[in-house]
Amino acid sequence: MPRGIKDKVAILGMGCAKFGERWDADADQLMVEAFTEAVGDAGIETSQIDAAWLAVGFDAVNIGPSGIPLSMALRLNNIPVTKVENYCASGTEAFRGAVYAVASGAADIALAMGVEKLKDIGYGGLPVRTRGTMHDMIGVTGSAPGNFAQLAAAYRAEHKVSADDLKRSMAHVSVKSHANGAKNPKAHLRKLIDMDTVLNAPMIAEPLGLFDCCGVSDGAACAIVTTPEIARSLGKSDLVSVKALQLSVSNGWEMQGTGWNGSYFPTTRLAASRAYDEAGITDPREEVGLLEVHDCFSITEVVTMEDLHISKPGEGWKDVLDGMFDADGKSPCQIDGGLKCFGHPIGASGIRMIYENYLQLLGRAGERQRAEPPKYALSHNLGGMPNQNVAAVAIVGMED
Amino acid sequence: MTDPKIGILAYGAYLPQRRLQRSAIYAANSWFAPDLRGLAKGEKAVASWDEDAITMAVEAARDALTGLDRAELGSLSLASTTLPFADRLNSGVVKEALNLNDAIGASDATGSQRCGTSALIQALHGAAENRKPQLCIASDLRKAAPASGDELTNGDASAALLVGHGEVIARFLGAHSVTIDFVDHFRASGVDFDYGWEARWVRQEGHLKIAGGALTSALEDLGVAAGEIDHCVIAITGRGAGPAIAKRAGIAPEAVHDPLVATIGDAGAAHSTLMLAAALEKAKPGEKILLLDFGQGADVLLFEATEAIASLPSRNGVAGSLALGKSVDNYMRYLFHRCILPLERGARAEFDQKQPSTTLYRNRKGVLGLVGGRCTKTGTVQFPKSEIGVNPNDHAAGTQEDYPLAEVPARIMSYTADRLTYSPDPPAYYGAVDFDGGGRITVEFTDLEGADVEVGCEMKMVFRIKAVDEMRHNYRYFWKAAPRT
Numbered sequence: 001m002p003r004g005i006k007d008k009v010a011i012l013g014m015g016c017a018k019f020g021e022r023w024d025a026d027a028d029q030l031m032v033e034a035f036t037e038a039v040g041d042a043g044i045e046t047s048q049i050d051a052a053w054l055a056v057g058f059d060a061v062n063i064g065p066s067g068i069p070l071s072m073a074l075r076l077n078n079i080p081v082t083k084v085e086n087y088c089a090s091g092t093e094a095f096r097g098a099v100y101a102v103a104s105g106a107a108d109i110a111l112a113m114g115v116e117k118l119k120d121i122g123y124g125g126l127p128v129r130t131r132g133t134m135h136d137m138i139g140v141t142g143s144a145p146g147n148f149a150q151l152a153a154a155y156r157a158e159h160k161v162s163a164d165d166l167k168r169s170m171a172h173v174s175v176k177s178h179a180n181g182a183k184n185p186k187a188h189l190r191k192l193i194d195m196d197t198v199l200n201a202p203m204i205a206e207p208l209g210l211f212d213c214c215g216v217s218d219g220a221a222c223a224i225v226t227t228p229e230i231a232r233s234l235g236k237s238d239l240v241s242v243k244a245l246q247l248s249v250s251n252g253w254e255m256q257g258t259g260w261n262g263s264y265f266p267t268t269r270l271a272a273s274r275a276y277d278e279a280g281i282t283d284p285r286e287e288v289g290l291l292e293v294h295d296c297f298s299i300t301e302v303v304t305m306e307d308l309h310i311s312k313p314g315e316g317w318k319d320v321l322d323g324m325f326d327a328d329g330k331s332p333c334q335i336d337g338g339l340k341c342f343g344h345p346i347g348a349s350g351i352r353m354i355y356e357n358y359l360q361l362l363g364r365a366g367e368r369q370r371a372e373p374p375k376y377a378l379s380h381n382l383g384g385m386p387n388q389n390v391a392a393v394a395i396v397g398m399e400d
Numbered sequence: 401m402t403d404p405k406i407g408i409l410a411y412g413a414y415l416p417q418r419r420l421q422r423s424a425i426y427a428a429n430s431w432f433a434p435d436l437r438g439l440a441k442g443e444k445a446v447a448s449w450d451e452d453a454i455t456m457a458v459e460a461a462r463d464a465l466t467g468l469d470r471a472e473l474g475s476l477s478l479a480s481t482t483l484p485f486a487d488r489l490n491s492g493v494v495k496e497a498l499n500l501n502d503a504i505g506a507s508d509a510t511g512s513q514r515c516g517t518s519a520l521i522q523a524l525h526g527a528a529e530n531r532k533p534q535l536c537i538a539s540d541l542r543k544a545a546p547a548s549g550d551e552l553t554n555g556d557a558s559a560a561l562l563v564g565h566g567e568v569i570a571r572f573l574g575a576h577s578v579t580i581d582f583v584d585h586f587r588a589s590g591v592d593f594d595y596g597w598e599a600r601w602v603r604q605e606g607h608l609k610i611a612g613g614a615l616t617s618a619l620e621d622l623g624v625a626a627g628e629i630d631h632c633v634i635a636i637t638g639r640g641a642g643p644a645i646a647k648r649a650g651i652a653p654e655a656v657h658d659p660l661v662a663t664i665g666d667a668g669a670a671h672s673t674l675m676l677a678a679a680l681e682k683a684k685p686g687e688k689i690l691l692l693d694f695g696q697g698a699d700v701l702l703f704e705a706t707e708a709i710a711s712l713p714s715r716n717g718v719a720g721s722l723a724l725g726k727s728v729d730n731y732m733r734y735l736f737h738r739c740i741l742p743l744e745r746g747a748r749a750e751f752d753q754k755q756p757s758t759t760l761y762r763n764r765k766g767v768l769g770l771v772g773g774r775c776t777k778t779g780t781v782q783f784p785k786s787e788i789g790v791n792p793n794d795h796a797a798g799t800q801e802d803y804p805l806a807e808v809p810a811r812i813m814s815y816t817a818d819r820l821t822y823s824p825d826p827p828a829y830y831g832a833v834d835f836d837g838g839g840r841i842t843v844e845f846t847d848l849e850g851a852d853v854e855v856g857c858e859m860k861m862v863f864r865i866k867a868v869d870e871m872r873h874n875y876r877y878f879w880k881a882a883p884r885t
Contacts, residue, residue, distance in 0.1 A: 123746065138843075139842070143820035149816035150815060153814050154813065203827075206816055257782070
């Protein structure tokens with residue numbers, strides 16, 4: 001049994017650029033925007049950073065290969081910079097790299113940056129991209145909503161939920177996230193919407209309508225991590241520390257086997273279980289007080305509540321309708337607006353989730369601050385598609 | 401005297417699902433070409449955007465091979481004047497899709513509307529030497545200029561005949577050919593549409609004299625009296641042409657077969673094979689079937705149905721394919737699918753569909769033949785085949801054997817109708833389907849006209865165009881799931 005990461009690494013500072021249609025900014029400017037906040041929060045100089053990880057999802061419309069764009073944008077001190085790509089879970093992957101570097105002792109202070117400049121594509125939604133020469137010959141060239149929409153068909157079939165009930169639950173997810181995003185000055189979408197608007201929106205990929213899909217945004221988010229000892233030596237007292245950091249990657253069973261029914265993410269279930277073990281959480285429904293999940297589509301959020309072992313299988317849609325995950329509910333989910341409204345600049349999203357959890361733990365979330373900060377705040381960052389994906393779970397909390 | 405053991409062993413046919421109402425074509429064009437009114441009756445079979453002469457050929461071949469061991473085949477030919485490739489063996493793609501042995505002959509026949517019968521005659525003559533069955537497929541998808549007579553007349557179809565030595569359903573009694581460069585129409589290489597000459601001249605000098613003359617000569621050569629012909633199959637779709645030719649030859653009017661114009665249209669090089677297949681569906685043991693095909697001359701073939709015809713396993717054939725048709729009246733979609741009307745497709749359609757020959761060659765069995773893998777240790781079936789098996793309880797390595805999935809029934813496990821991704825036929829339906837007996841694939845769905853799509857729906861696999869590489873003029877072929885009917 002691995003010893004785990006719990007309380008070995010603390011967050012020294014975090015920053016996040018304003019997400020949205022950033023017609024004004026290139027990727028390097030977005031990175032500087034997030035970094036300026038993070039390095040100020042950390043109270044260090046750029047030269048104190050020993051190593052960096054850069055997360056980017058889409059190369060073709062972005063910053064190009066290697067870690068060089070981060071090193072150039074921040075004028076890093078010729079330190080090692082590793083570029084990572086793990087679909088939409090790239091942000092958490094970069095964070096994992098920085099945290100592991102500190103935990104190993106190879107770096108005293110490490111940086112994780114996620115950035116995505118999506119609004120240079122020229123059309124809405126994510127760009128169409130290759131998945132390798134062989135896959136392109138046999139794989140469906142579908143859209144992201146089309147891939148995730150299949151969850152709904154399979155979920156309805158598996159749990160005998162009517163199309164109307166599921167559609168209402170999905171709509172509740174989006175109405176809730178818009179209400180939360182409206183209170184977040186850094187969010188991409190800040191407009192309140194009602195159920196009728198969601199239910200009557202144009203269809204994108206059945207049964208997902210326009211408001212079942214998250215925003216496609218430009219943005220960057222940044223974390224600077226170190227050991228609790230070094231953090232204290234730098235004058236930090238209230239430390240947010242990493243309690244768990246787990247990743248589970250599909251090996252083809254969902255796509256090629258026949259045991260999976262298409263209604264859930266086995267990877268999320270595994271990553272969550274491993275993360276709870278690592279953090280010492282035994283009753284996640286009671287102990288995890290705040291959730292930032294990968295709500296790329298409303299249906300993903302519904303099934304993820306079950307996959308994180310918060311809701312019972314087949315009952316996530318009811319917990320959503322009961323308001324359990326609303327901002328004033330038992331376990332708020334996407335209190336910052338989520339991917340849905342904060343926005344989804346692919347490489348930045350995993351770090352943006354941790355950013356919100358970090359702010360909430362420290363009581364710095366402004367208008368959307370929970371009165372009682374949670375003990376554990378969980379972020380779930382998913383890349384790929386239901387039948388082939390990368391599921392990342394990060395849990396942070398105040399240092400014991 | 402020909403060998404009574406040589407002839408047709410089986411037949412098959414394929415018609416695209418959609419039947420475009422000719423009234424819809426006429427309604428759109430009557431302002432410009434009111435004289436087309438006389439042709440604006442009935443319907444014609446129209447291929448979807450993802451079909452071509454190759455994919456239709458595969459389906460007709462599958463129908464013809466119903467219940468047969470494909471390993472026995474000795475050769476195949478594909479006749480068409482609308483082959484997608486001018487230089488790449490089109491029948492070679494069909495061979496891969498049918499998952500036939502590499503040790504097989506294949507050829508494309510083209511250049512004339514009678515290339516189907518010419519290839520058939522060669523195969524029949526060769527059967528004395530080559531005892532292995534030969535598959536003769538004819539398939540055509542002819543484009544026609546909007547507001548032309550051809551647009552109303554032409555239909556898309558494919559048919560296949562398995563010929564050779566053995567328990568034939570129709571024995572071959574002989575053939576007669578004439579070749580004359582009679583240019584009733586022509587189409588230069590690389591050009592989309594035919595250029596035709598006056599119909600009255602074509603009828604009088606071509607149909608009645610050349611084709612009719614060949615028919616009379618054939619009867620004399622073969623020593624058969626006109627009154628002996630039970631099924632007179634004349635693959636000339638000009639109005640009244642068949643009955644007029646038959647009458648001149650002394651063949652009874654009731655023996656003349658319907659040219660299938662009202663329901664399918666003129667399927668070009670495939671039409672003679674299609675009509676022969678339709679005749680075989682009706683023929684009784686002992687009946688004589690005469691086939692006349694026309695195109696820069698004429699081919700005449702004579703067959704006699706045997707007792708074996710009554711015990712041929714059931715198949716779609718022409719009648720079954722006709723029954724599966726769905727009436728449509730979307731003329732704009734038809735023009736778009738024929739690449740005649742360039743609709744604005746949006747930036748998502750710009751995705752580069754370049755197909756690496758190296759990857760395709762390595763994976764040809766999987767991509768073109770839908771051959772998956774079966775673990776000889778655990779029995780787990782998967783697609784695609786891989787070095788290490790997908791079974792979560794035993795990731796056995798190097799244990800997989802070929803496992804063809806194309807003919808295995810499947811059911812929908814998950815699906816969506818995607819309106820964001822680019823599809824020439826939106827919304828793009830796709831999802832995961834599970835094969836009976838194991839194996840799963842996430843694929844596009846097709847032929848959904850009028851179908852209810854839901855988890856659990858029964859599907860079958862069909863060979864189709866997956867995408868077109870417009871920059872390099874190439875086609876990516878793969879398999880799709882279609883409702884099982």
